[in-house]
Amino acid sequence: MNLPSRVILKEVGPRDGLQHEKRSVSIANKVTWINMLSDSGLRYIECSSFVSSSWIPALSDAEEVFKQIKRHPDAIYCALVPNVKGMERALASNVDELSVFISASGTHNRKNINKSKQETYPVLDKVIKGSLAEKKRVRGYISMVFGCPYEGEIAIDEVKKICEKLFHLGVYEISLGDTIGIAHPKQVERLLTELKNYFGSLDNFALHFHDTRGLGIANSLVGLQAGIQTFDGSLGGLGGCPYAKGASGNIATEDLAFMLEQMGIATFIQPEALMNAAIFIEKVLNHNLPSHQLNLYKKGVDSWNLFAQK
């Protein structure tokens, strides 16, 4: 098994996770949680989204969150932005990095931001140019890469075309999103093989799996074997997707981290601090999160220390 020696875990819980929660989370709790995340060794945290508050009310406090968090010197605090207005707000909040997004499915893209893919590129162009002018790197998300509830499976050629366009516009990394959690290992391998052949390497790609059908960790393993070294996750497995009934959260950061550490791949995570951050947000949200590690920890199992459990 050909595996990397280290992996970057990008924590998207405060954005992708919290945006779907019915219960509103106070600014103070968000700030506490984000601080706990960076204290647990996570070095990349997507803290919020600078979108219109009518669109995602749960994230309307992005400015305050960025103002109040304690910035760990080694951590990158980023935010998602849909347009130039969002970019301006993000830059005014001194985010370290911005993320932009587009859907591989035209239908989903239109339902999400009321634009065709072609109409989206000029907006991304402005956001990326504006961010780079301020010396802020930009990450690109492509959602529904493995299929969409409206259009079915997405042609790999279309994914390639979007990637090429995003790199051309200036993103440094593309996160390939299985937004509704339908990807399977063979499909992941097929896509990554084609992208690797086309782009020469997978160094500038990340994977973003949701665990709706329980295949998120297996899909991540395929990604690792193909050469991916950056994975998005959400602490506790927090999250969902409004476009597919029953779609569940991102893969749980701690479950992926556990697998990686067991296989000797460094994540620089402090397990106990990470588990306490998961306990904290679960209490705040007042519902159980699906993470396996969290559920063991709650039962008093020192799960990362495998044989201390008798």
Added chain:
Amino acid sequence: MNLPSRVILKEVGPRDGLQHEKRSVSIANKVTWINMLSDSGLRYIECSSFVSSSWIPALSDAEEVFKQIKRHPDAIYCALVPNVKGMERALASNVDELSVFISASGTHNRKNINKSKQETYPVLDKVIKGSLAEKKRVRGYISMVFGCPYEGEIAIDEVKKICEKLFHLGVYEISLGDTIGIAHPKQVERLLTELKNYFGSLDNFALHFHDTRGLGIANSLVGLQAGIQTFDGSLGGLGGCPYAKGASGNIATEDLAFMLEQMGIATFIQPEALMNAAIFIEKVLNHNLPSHQLNLYKKGVDSWNLFAQK
């Protein structure tokens, strides 16, 4: 990705799953459930265990279960037996196949059946000889193959030795058990590579994962890639393990089946019938089961038909 064209799913829910349940399940409900399992396309069902009723009260009705189930002509109905007395009861109940077991960990073996490994082999010898004399095949389980709460990681050489002994005694297949759910993909690959080198092929091996840490499906994928074509699972992800706090059930049969079918590997499962069987046992047990497919099905998602979900 080198994958088989078909896989045999061995359903152990009625034995490995139900033995840990606090709520007692009536004979009628067990029989109905087992009939639903065979109606859903499962062709191998471990229905019970012929052990002393003081040891596992939940399975003390093994005779009645075997008497009342409707035998599907293409399905194999098997039972676990710990000793000659269990074998005699199983043979009197006309089971199609018997399973025997031993732990890779001496300490666990002693806690489980109050015998050292060396003391166990003569018992297995009698059971296997007695079964073969009645033209019944015998399957061997090795538990704690990837590690044990008492002894830590188990040396691969020890696992090889036990396998060799079991094959020599006459089992046709060995199911390698991650009884407490601690295996990780690299470890699975390492063990299977060594077993393949030593025994020439993996044709007579099966994998038996528990999903305690959420790695069961990823571990199964590694098994598939190594050449394993037989997997144990438990519908709904039912089960546990009394020897490790927090240990959860087997991998959910339906989650594994979903991944296999998506990758073009035939399982001969009828998804809707399988989901109805999972709903049935969940209602009987009166607690939620962890399976992803089951949870989607309960939300009204036609999950196997991926793009019918919008």
